Amino acid sequence: MTEVGKDRPEAAVDRRPAGGLLLTACLSTLVVNANTSAVSILLPAISEDVGSPISVLQWAVTGYSLVGAAVIVTSGALADVYGRRKVFILGLVLFVASCVLIGLSNNAAGVIGGRLIQGAAGSTILACGLSLLTVGSAGQGRMSAVSLWGAASAVGAAAGPLVGGVLVDFTGWQGLFWIDAVVAAACIPVTLRSVGESRDPNRPRSIDWLGTVLIAAILAPFILAVSQGSAWGWTSPATIGCFVVTVAATYGFVVAERRVSAPLVDLALLRNKVLVTATVGILIGAGTVNGLGFLLSIYFQDPATLDMSPLAAGLATLPLTAALVATAPLVVGLAHKFGVRAVVGAGFALSTAGFLVLCFVAGSWTYLAFVVPMVLVAVGLGLSNGPCSSVATSAVPADEVGAASGVSNMARYVGAAVLVAVAAALYGSAGAADADALADGFSRASLALTVVSAVGIVVALLAARHRMHRPRAVDYAAAAATTTHTVHKVDEVAAAR
Known part of the structure; x- marks a missing residue:
């Protein structure tokens, strides 16, 4: 394929990405995010099948995020130096291999090891997929492509628990990974045929x-x-x-x-107080929503509590993801009307209220008692996530957008890894398997998430002391693409400003 020598087309040009590029980028991010959101639903079934406690298998969730945090920026750097298409395909190959390893595993070590590989593969696919889209498009075509990519990401996250629940009943928990392997494998020949190679000739070739x-x-x-x-x-x-x-x-x-000449994190960026506060908000949002998703998936399926099937548990968590996705389109209008700080502060206040209600979970609670706090948390995080993501890119000059995005997106993975581990530890400390003890563990974990979410309100108040530029449309487009997980290179998107 012909080498792309210029990665930043002029903003005045309106160029849409090739159909094959758009298809493989959107399909791969949908599969990655569906897989990610489904795993917590699958843990009880995996635990029963491999004979390992959930306290051990939670590393299948936290380990995924841990590796993703370490690899997300590095994968983007490798793509810039060695070729975005090449590294994207490597991510797909690793993803297929991880799915096969997990699907064939009959013990916890295989499942957790496969998920560690999957963390590296998933972050690589997400980082390189958006880079390929932005290099392969320009102007309004780029905005539309990024928006579609973000929509595919959100749809995958929402559909994951449902698909996982259905497959457990019909194919066993392994079915999700076999289907994901097939879809990811199908993306490889499409990418080879329809996607041109591109690099960043101005980037240092050293990798941190x-x-x-x-x-x-x-x-x-x-x-x-x-x-x-x-x-x-x-x-x-x-x-x-x-x-x-x-x-x-x-x-x-x-x-x-x-x-180092090309650091993983440019420490000079940490002197930008607006970027730092936005990144802390991103970490809190990603961490608390992942922690809550883990708790709900486990609690709903426990025989001592609600005793739901995997499918029922997937349906039961739908209000959380649906409200989060439904709130996203409203954020831009609200931010323009009331200001970014007000929307972020209100978002964290709502999510804190939702977590606070969950602190009072009792063994006698039915499912309906969880719906309102779930919706409060989701709407609150929907309000805070988009503005924090867009502020993170708009707070720096155009030539630093990629580096700033790397910092904030690493924070997503860090937040998910740490707060899922905290939630799992506090929930598991209940010890006994009766409903009241498990509800007590859920309450302790919810209290921790309440405190962390309340820090987000403080972050919004501190942000009021700093002058914040109003994000532009392209910043919200980049933010939409990060609803569930992360992107690395949005500096090309910034060129459309």
């Missing part, structure tokens, strides 16, 4: 491998300590040792990023 390893070294022991701290003892050598490793790795990361 040390930064990637250190991100994992920061998160892995921290999550292990959070997950096992109550069992080990919070002052035990093992727990303290994990925290010491995290602190040491954090220090090493800061030192390393100051010395």
Whole structure:
């Protein structure tokens, strides 16, 4: 294929992406996000089949996010240097391999190992898919393509729990991974035929491998300590040792990023207070919604509580995803009318109220008691997520949008990994399997999510002290594409301003 020498077409040109490119980019992100959102629903069935407790299998969720956080920026850098199409196809191949490994596994190690690979593959597919779309389009065609990509992402997230629940009943939990493998494999020949190669000739060719390893070294022991701290003892050598490793790795990361020519995180960006507050908001939103999704999936299916089937549990969590998706189109109008800070603050206030209601869960609660707090949380996070994402890209000059997006999107994965682990640890601390004990564990986990969500209100108030530029339409388009997971390179999108 012909090499694309100029990655940034003029904004005045209106060029739509090739049909094959649009198809494979949207289909692959739909599959990745459907897979991601479905796994929590599948955990009880996987636990029963492989004979491993959910407290262990939660690493299939947190490990996925942990690896995604470490790889998301690196995969974008590899794509810039070695070719976006090439790295995108590598992501698809890894995704297929991970699905096959998980589908064939009969133990927890295989499932968790497959999900770790899937974390790397998923973040690579999402990062490179959007980059290919933005390089292959321009002007209004680019805006439409990014919007469709974001819609596919949202549809995948909403459909995942339902599809997973249906497949458990008809094919077993492995069915989801076999179907995903087939779809991802079908995207490979389409990409080879219809997508041209592109690179960033101006980017340094060095890759910050040390930064990637250190991100994992920061998160892995921290999550292990959070997950096992109550069992080990919070002052035990093992727990303290994990925290010491995290602190040491954090220090090493800061030192390393100051010395490399193409750092994983440009530390100078952290002096931008608007970007930092927006990124904290993104971390809180992604972490709390993933933590709640994990709790609901497990609690609804437990025989001692609501005893739902996987399909029923998938349907039961639909108000959460549906309200989140339905709120997204309203955000732009509300932000223009009331201001970004007001919308973000109101969003976190609503989600905090929803989590607070869930702190009072009792063993006697029926499903209907969960609906209102679920909707409150979803609407609140829908209001806060889009503006925080758009502010993160609009708070920096056009030539720094890609780097700023890398910081904020890494935060999504970090938030998901840490808060799912926290929620799982607090829920699992209930110990006994009777309804009241499990409700008590759910309440403790909800209290933690309430506190974290309330920090988002504080973030919005602090943001009021800083001058914030109103995001433009392209910033909201980029934000729409990050509703569920993440994108890496939106600097080409910024060129459409």
